Amino acid sequence: MLDLMIMSGVDDGLQLHYRTDNSDGQWETEANRWLISIGRREDSDLCLRNDSFVSRLHAYLRWEQERWWLQDLKSTNGTFVEAGDEDARVTGTIPIEPGEMFRVGHTWMRIQNESTLT
């Protein structure tokens, strides 16, 4: 399962629960792979309709090789992680730890610590 918490904006504090056995995201049992889409589009797994800085299909959160990855999908306003005083823009796919903050458009969020597939 995946627990996400929105960390800023109008939905600040909102907790979202995703489960592989509840047809959230794209789950491939054989590869033990899970893909959660983030975007403004209504059919996104995580739909950020309240943030106009989010692209229609903005980023993926993926579970692969027993860990979480964050992939930016060439979004207009970018995907960022915290890095000192400045935020670092994500290009391509980077590993992301539970508890680590990242930002999609203007919306900060984080994977909660207990989020793991094991």
Added chain:
Amino acid sequence: MALIPIRDILANARQESVQLQHHYLGVEHLFIAMLQIRGGITASLLEEQGLHAEYVMDAVRRRAEKGTAQRLWVGIPYTPRTLIILDIANDLAADAELPESTEREILSAILAERDSLPIRVLKRLNVDIEKLIKSAQTYTPIRDSQPLDIRVEFGDLFDPHESIDGEQLFVLRRIFNEYTRIRVDRRLTGFRNALILVVTPIQADGREDSAVVVKIDQSDNILDEYQRYESFVKMALPLQTARLEDRPVAPESSRLAGLKYTLVASGGAPPLDLRTRVQMLGTGGLGGMLHRELYEQFRRAWWQQKRPYRFQAWQEYDWLMPPVLTIDVCEPEELPANPFSLRVPVNRARLNTKMKFLQCGDPIVIENFVVQRIDRDNGVLKLAAGYGAEADKRAYRIDVRGCNFEKQTYYRGQTLDRVVGKVWKTRLEMMADAMVELEPDFDFSARTIPCGDLQLPNPILLYEDMLERYVNGSMSKIHGDMHLGNIIAGPNQSLWLIDFGQTRDGHTLFDWASLEISMLGDGVMPLAGVRWDIARQILACVAAISSRQPMPLENISLLSAMSTVSTIRDIARECLTTPDDWSEYFIAVALCALRAITWKSMPLGGRRLMFLLSGLAIHEVLNQENPSGEKPSADPSVPMTDRFVFSVPGLTPPKTELLSDEENFTLRDKRRDKKL
């Protein structure tokens, strides 16, 4: 030390949110609002850790980033995290047995929640969060915290010469503490010291809410008005009208309090009281509005309740007159052995006899009178009998001057066992003073007043007689202070009543007599002028209305104004207890009009007309009671002017005696002194 309550913090937080174009209420906005409190806990504790509030605010703002002008939802919703934090703060307040959370509880809640944007910013600024948590529970600011002011603007229609003093502003801001900005559109013409304003509250994002009417006055008056509204008015209002939706705002630290009348469905132009409307737009269509929108809308629950009510006129009308006595308080030692004493219950016959001989400086003892009002500014204690029903307990007003409110505390409703003093003025002298202003050479002893070729009875000599009379009238819910200034013109020509400070069960016709007085004094006379001959001409029109004759007028705007008076008479006709027996109305008019001659707020012309009107009304009462064969009042075939001839033999001898020469001398002496 008073801490800033949650509602003030929320108001500032909303403003911050809108400035950042966020349009949601997040923890970051709450936190910035708390940092803005001068001398507040949040700012002080961060200063202790070497961080200036402004600097922290900027850091939070930078982290939150500015939003876009585009709105994706309506309103300013709370974020889920804000709701959690407000919940925690509420629990903390409940634990501390506080009625609502304050800055301390909200700060503690934000620190306890640990996960919000401002906490992330503080961590990044190397703030010691654990230390903050500890000191937030105990830190006491040195001075009272000051929230950001609610901005008060003034609309174009607000007369810049009018001023709102600091204490009134303080109450005004408290009434609108959920807003960050209000606009005072205009001051409604009110009497006494009450401040009545039309105010448009403005949301943080600049949207304007519906205008409301605000009344600010001494807190006991305001609380009394609210009580009256709750018990008399609330259940008896038409669907669309001005209502009191909130409890009065009565800050502990102020002697003033405020009420807010919401005006349902108002919009477009700000609401206007009828006195201002008449001054600005004239009286066109006003009569129809009064009948349709005021009388028809309210009458079922108000003036048409009409339960039979037989009363002595003084029971309903004595309290309108100037005080029976004005006395200067003095030490008991200064009194002679057997001073005149006046005690509740009042022996009316004895008082009436005695009053004729009381003179300035006479010692007097007042016993068992009840405090009605405390006029701190002038050091005057206003007493009345406080005995009986609604209006008669306000009868026998006595003003006590020279009270030391520092030395002794008084409260409204308090019964004073004994007050000793010396007479300064009697009611008659107060009336005489008012008359001298209208006409310096007025002859108080004259039984009749010449009015062209007509002779009217002298109200100064006959008002006591009017007060003694029994009235076979009716009782209804009445407004109790129905003048043009207390009627608000809403949208679509609707009319609403405000100011229920005198609302009670009382003589049904009082409201309409008051409105006629107000219409003549504030609506008609300002158009006509101040001269006596003009007042007489208007009086002839009033007489023409009584006898359903055409009005001897050519001026169109005056005719229009007078037709409004005619409409008020039509309404009064519907409220008469006995059809076509107008005496109950004329007694009310005679006394209401006489009261108005002492009103400084009414223009001179109006007051002159009031004096004549009182005479005319008394004439009508006497005439109706004792119609002599040669002067039939109801026969329209007899020319109006003939019916006006008022000869002494036709006059019912007044029950009170006319002034003796000696008393007259005293009055004239006084006048002479005044002139010198």
